[in-house]
């Protein structure tokens with residue numbers, strides 16, 4: 253049985269941890285070996301599940317395991333690989349070797365350590381389900397864009413071949429006239445590159461991974477969700493559901509009447525605009541959904557007759573189409589702001605920029621010699637004609 257990965261993200265405070273924990277508790281309760289992993293440095297998973305948990309995976313119930321990832325802990329368990337890589341890299345730049353604490357503060361290190369754990373668990377086939385309770389949207393997007401960005405840099409700076417993922421030790425002049433790092437550094441970089449490519453493969457596979465967005469029925473939260481959805485589509489991540497959490501019930505009394513009305517309108521808008529992604533409604537509960545029993549009950553209310561293990565949408569966000577002699581890149585971008593979108597070909601790569609995000613597309617071979625000629629939006633999709 254292959255591992256099923258579910259990642260929950262959304263704006264701060266909307267209920268990510270609660271919904272992720274409820275989903276995980278449901279899976280564990282029906283016999284699937286489940287790990288819930290918090291990648292949010294402001295961990296609150298322990299409060300949700302009502303158990304003490306830490307950086308090392310801990311059994312918190314029948315078939316149920318939890319871990320609050322710590323960067324320092326990750327360095328010691330992936331130490332050899334990363335230390336070798338970074339120490340070599342720093343030394344090659346004429347810097348002193350760095351300590352674990354210093355490494356932990358490097359940009360991108362959080363992301364790398366979380367992803368390496370994920371890779372390790374999936375490779376070992378240890379769990380049937382891995383649920384990721386991730387940080388609020390911006391951080392989660394950084395995590396999800398990391399493997400590609402990192403691979404891109406590595407490919408630019410080292411003569412690495414994507415096909416074989418093997419770094420050919422450069423014979424030419426070293427960069428910046430500094431001595432070349434030795435072979436062990438190249439080997440550990442190869443491993444890092446391969447692992448990041450693998451983890452990207454796992455997270456992009458709609459048969460394996462589901463990304464679920466949590467939002468509340470209020471304007472700010474919905475706007476953020478639409479933006480997050482757009483960026484996730486751009487990076488080809490398989491979003492299969494949106495969970496609208498903390499909806500007020502009728503019995504919340506007259507004081508909340510205006511709120512209920514506005515929530516109704518927003519829910520309708522979500523249902524109309526997210527197309528084929530499944531929308532779940534989750535009501536405000538009378539008590540905080542904490543502790544395993546309440547979480548399972550909360551989960552049942554969210555998913556109703558649906559099985560959270562299922563894949564609710566498996567279409568791919570990006571398609572490469574060749575028809576009638578035309579080559580088209582088709583990207584699902586229902587909420588993209590056309591004014592904010594920039595696309596161009598740079599050195600044979602298709603680059604799309606949107607707000608602060610930039611995606612460099614690895615085009616399939618038949619497209620790689622082509623440049624974007626024109627682009628238009630049709631039915632919530634961006635169609636880029638390449639020639």
Ligand SMILES: Nc1ncnc2c1ncn2[C@@H]1O[C@H](COP(=O)(O)OP(=O)(O)OP(=O)(O)O)[C@@H](O)[C@H]1O
Pocket residue numbers: 263264265266267268269270271292296388497498499534535536537538539540541542
């Ligand atoms: N449907 C609900 N009904 C009642 N309380 C809820 C519901 N969903 C979440 N809560 C409560 O709302 C608070 C915030 O939830 P939670 O911690 O799950 O959000 P979060 O999105 O993970 O927050 P953060 O961005 O801080 O990680 C918690 O006290 C939680 O118990």
Ligand SMILES: [Mg+2]
Pocket residue numbers: 268269270292296385
């Ligand atoms: Mg949380």
